[in-house]
Amino acid sequence: MVSNTSTKPARESADGERVNQERARLLYEHASLGIAFIAVVCTCVVLLVGGSQAYAPRMWAWWSTMMAICLARLTAIRRWERGDSRNGMLGIRWFAAGILLQGAAWQVMAFFLFPVFPEDQRALVLMVMCALASGGITTLASSFWLAAAYATQMTLSPAVMFMLADRSANGSAVIFLTLSYLLMILHAARVNHEAVLRSIHAQESRQTLLAQMQQAYQDLATAQVDLQNANQNLEHRIRERTSDLVKEVAERSRYAQELTRMASTDSLTGLSNRATFSNRLTACVKSASATGQAFAVLFIDLDRFKEVNDVRGHDAGDLVLREVARRLAASLPEDAELARWGGDEFVVMAPGVRDGEGAIEIANRLRASLWLPIPLAAEEVSIDGTVGIAMFPQHGRSDDDLIRAADVAMYSAKQEGRNRVRMFEQSLADDLASRHSVAQALRDAVSSGQLSLHFQPIVSTLTGRCETMEALLRWHHPDLGLIAPLDFIPMAERSGDIIGIGRWALVEACRVAAQWTSVPSPPAVAVNISAVQVLSGTLFDDVEFALRESKLPPSRLHLELTEGLFAGDHERISPAIEGLRRRGIRISIDDFGTGFSSLSYLQHLPVDTIKIDRSFINRMNRDSHAIVQAIVMVGQALSFQVIAEGVESVSQWRELQALGVTQFQGYIVSRPLPGERVAAWLLASAHANRDLASLSEKVGNDPRLDAAYAEAVVAQIEESSYCSLAKVDRSGSGDRQ
Numbered sequence: 001m002v003s004n005t006s007t008k009p010a011r012e013s014a015d016g017e018r019v020n021q022e023r024a025r026l027l028y029e030h031a032s033l034g035i036a037f038i039a040v041v042c043t044c045v046v047l048l049v050g051g052s053q054a055y056a057p058r059m060w061a062w063w064s065t066m067m068a069i070c071l072a073r074l075t076a077i078r079r080w081e082r083g084d085s086r087n088g089m090l091g092i093r094w095f096a097a098g099i100l101l102q103g104a105a106w107q108v109m110a111f112f113l114f115p116v117f118p119e120d121q122r123a124l125v126l127m128v129m130c131a132l133a134s135g136g137i138t139t140l141a142s143s144f145w146l147a148a149a150y151a152t153q154m155t156l157s158p159a160v161m162f163m164l165a166d167r168s169a170n171g172s173a174v175i176f177l178t179l180s181y182l183l184m185i186l187h188a189a190r191v192n193h194e195a196v197l198r199s200i201h202a203q204e205s206r207q208t209l210l211a212q213m214q215q216a217y218q219d220l221a222t223a224q225v226d227l228q229n230a231n232q233n234l235e236h237r238i239r240e241r242t243s244d245l246v247k248e249v250a251e252r253s254r255y256a257q258e259l260t261r262m263a264s265t266d267s268l269t270g271l272s273n274r275a276t277f278s279n280r281l282t283a284c285v286k287s288a289s290a291t292g293q294a295f296a297v298l299f300i301d302l303d304r305f306k307e308v309n310d311v312r313g314h315d316a317g318d319l320v321l322r323e324v325a326r327r328l329a330a331s332l333p334e335d336a337e338l339a340r341w342g343g344d345e346f347v348v349m350a351p352g353v354r355d356g357e358g359a360i361e362i363a364n365r366l367r368a369s370l371w372l373p374i375p376l377a378a379e380e381v382s383i384d385g386t387v388g389i390a391m392f393p394q395h396g397r398s399d400d401d402l403i404r405a406a407d408v409a410m411y412s413a414k415q416e417g418r419n420r421v422r423m424f425e426q427s428l429a430d431d432l433a434s435r436h437s438v439a440q441a442l443r444d445a446v447s448s449g450q451l452s453l454h455f456q457p458i459v460s461t462l463t464g465r466c467e468t469m470e471a472l473l474r475w476h477h478p479d480l481g482l483i484a485p486l487d488f489i490p491m492a493e494r495s496g497d498i499i500g501i502g503r504w505a506l507v508e509a510c511r512v513a514a515q516w517t518s519v520p521s522p523p524a525v526a527v528n529i530s531a532v533q534v535l536s537g538t539l540f541d542d543v544e545f546a547l548r549e550s551k552l553p554p555s556r557l558h559l560e561l562t563e564g565l566f567a568g569d570h571e572r573i574s575p576a577i578e579g580l581r582r583r584g585i586r587i588s589i590d591d592f593g594t595g596f597s598s599l600s601y602l603q604h605l606p607v608d609t610i611k612i613d614r615s616f617i618n619r620m621n622r623d624s625h626a627i628v629q630a631i632v633m634v635g636q637a638l639s640f641q642v643i644a645e646g647v648e649s650v651s652q653w654r655e656l657q658a659l660g661v662t663q664f665q666g667y668i669v670s671r672p673l674p675g676e677r678v679a680a681w682l683l684a685s686a687h688a689n690r691d692l693a694s695l696s697e698k699v700g701n702d703p704r705l706d707a708a709y710a711e712a713v714v715a716q717i718e719e720s721s722y723c724s725l726a727k728v729d730r731s732g733s734g735d736r737q
């Protein structure tokens with residue numbers, strides 16, 4: 001505000017000065033010509049009026065003065081034009097001084113000479129002066145007061161002098177006319193002056209405008225330059241930012257891709273995961289529905305992968321899965337899609353496979369890719385796969401149905417003995433459904449009293465005496481009849497129901513065995529224990545409970561565990577088994593020879609007895625003789641009792657006895673007996689044994705009589721009630737074996 005108020009008068013005075021300068025410029029501009037004209041006019045006046053008269057010297061003196069004034073004015077004009085002083089008002093004043101001096105010179109001439117001039121010459125000079133006054137009105141228009149003063153000088157004084165010199169009416173008329181003329185030219189001077197001022201102001205504002213425009217142009221140019229710079233700057237920054245953004249976008253899209261990849265793939269194998277596979281299968285079903293073309297879905301499950309995981313650890317398991325994934329992928333057609341379904345399960349979608357034969361060929365190719373053992377850090381592992389196949393559309397019209405059908409086919413193939421390929425059939429699904437309903441029914445079997453135990457004798461080769469009765473489960477299903485344990489125990493193991501069932505079998509076996517008091521030294525009872533029971537951690541307590549409830553001495557309880565159990569988590573299992581043994585309970589390895597036999601860990605096993613699996617006994621006369629012999633030798637060397645199970649014929653009996661097997665179990669002795677028949681059977685066998693027992697006493701410790709004793713036992717067996725019992729049993733025990 002302060003600066004505004006202080007600059008406003010300054011600007012006004014600057015404006016006023018510019019106006020004054022312009023006014024001065026207008027005065028000076030053509031003044032030289034005017035002065036020359038006045039000089040000429042003066043000279044003419046002198047020559048015309050007084051050149052030859054008596055007042056000629058005065059005239060010439062006046063002329064000289066006039067010329068001097070003209071020269072002085074010309075000098076002032078020169079000075080102005082040179083620009084020595086450019087103060088507008090001062091310039092006007094100097095100019096006014098010159099012109100008024102000149103006007104005064106004319107006045108002086110009129111004052112002194114009009115009285116002496118003849119009338120016509122007086123009139124002439126008056127006219128000349130009036131003419132000059134009128135000229136002055138135009139040339140002095142930029143300064144009204146100057147024009148007015150000059151006009152007044154040049155008109156009023158000669159007119160007054162004219163009137164004084166001529167007191168006639170003419171003189172009055174002249175003064176009147178001159179005054180009128182003066183008024184007229186003063187008016188003209190006013191108009192001229194205002195026009196000049198307006199034009200000066202117009203010019204001034206034009207110039208201001210021009211200056212403003214120039215300033216504006218300059219500002220614009222500066223702004224343009226600034227803008228250009230700013231643009232360049234901006235472009236530079238945009239380029240920088242763009243490259244940053246490009247990097248950022250690339251980075252983000254990499255992250256997004258990585259996320260998508262992680263969400264859609266299985267992190268272990270890098271294959272598609274379940275969700276991705278399902279989506280692709282849905283899409284494939286859609287397009288196949290549109291074109292009406294068939295395609296195949298394969299479900300692959302690795303056989304015994306769990307053992308690899310349990311025995312060799314999870315790292316080895318991961319390695320195997322990765323290698324399997326790689327091999328499967330490598331042996332697939334190009335358009336097929338492989339995914340990991342979960343655990344050790346893989347799925348394949350083969351859109352190019354139009355029929356069952358093609359699918360089976362691929363399935364076999366996949367299995368063949370697994371034939372070569374997979375090398376691990378220290379050893380190698382062999383793995384097989386079981387494959388189920390479902391075809392679109394006959395086995396399923398949706399992704400879920402197809403996967404389920406392939407899964408059912410795979411499951412059936414597993415049931416049939418693994419490492420094979422199976423095409424889906426509706427009967428398989430029905431089987432599975434009925435299996436499910438059986439599993440459901442099994443859950444209630446214990447509570448609804450549908451389970452029972454049968455007992456199968458295990459007899460001593462040496463004494464023929466029944467030393468143990470193996471308890472074997474039977475399930476009397478209200479609709480399906482008697483169901484063999486091999487048909488429901490694996491199911492119960494998978495569902496975990498085996499823990500309850502096994503506990504019941506243990507308690508029931510002990511309860512029944514405690515009642516075998518009809519014979520002097522009643523046999524022990526052997527109870528089959530599932531690995532699931534051992535791993536559940538409740539076995540010891542269950543055993544304690546069964547013994548307490550039945551009051552059976554621990555020495556009369558044997559537990560049969562499968563060999564595979566010890567191959568797994570050896571460190572975890574052994575202490576639990578040791579605890580049972582310390583309690584006086586004997587432990588047998590069941591189905592010996594079928595599991596993970598390794599001689600190195602055999603010697604550390606906390607067991608008392610090994611039971612040679614009946615498949616070896618069965619094949620003994622063909623290829624298993626050497627195996628049985630080796631097992632017996634190992635058993636003897638490690639001080640295990642050796643039981644041969646599944647002995648059906650006298651020749652097997654003889655052969656096994658010759659190999660040194662100490663106990664037998666099999667149909668040759670007896671089929672599994674219902675609980676209520678055991679006591680009678682024990683009595684009968686004790687009776688049959690009496691003769692043998694007396695022979696045994698005679699033999700005593702004399703090794704020479706061993707052979708004779710053995711002969712007698714065999715003869716006894718052949719003739720004895722065992723065989724007849726066995727025969728009777730075969731026809732009437734109700735056991736389905």
Ligand code: C2E
Pocket residue numbers: 456471472473484485486489502505527528529530560590591614645646647648665666667668672737
């Ligand atoms: P295992 O422990 O090997 O039982 C012997 C099986 O062989 C019994 O079949 C028996 O009837 C049969 N067997 C005995 N002698 C002969 C013979 O001379 N020839 C033939 N061909 N077979 C003979 P079973 O009773 O069907 O039992 C099958 C399997 O079920 C058992 O095999 C055992 O592993 C399991 N099992 C039975 N009861 C139980 C139980 O209470 N708990 C558990 N966890 N498993 C059980």
Ligand code: CA
Pocket residue numbers: 470528560590
């Ligand atoms: Ca057994």
Ligand code: CA
Pocket residue numbers: 590591611613614645
């Ligand atoms: Ca067995």
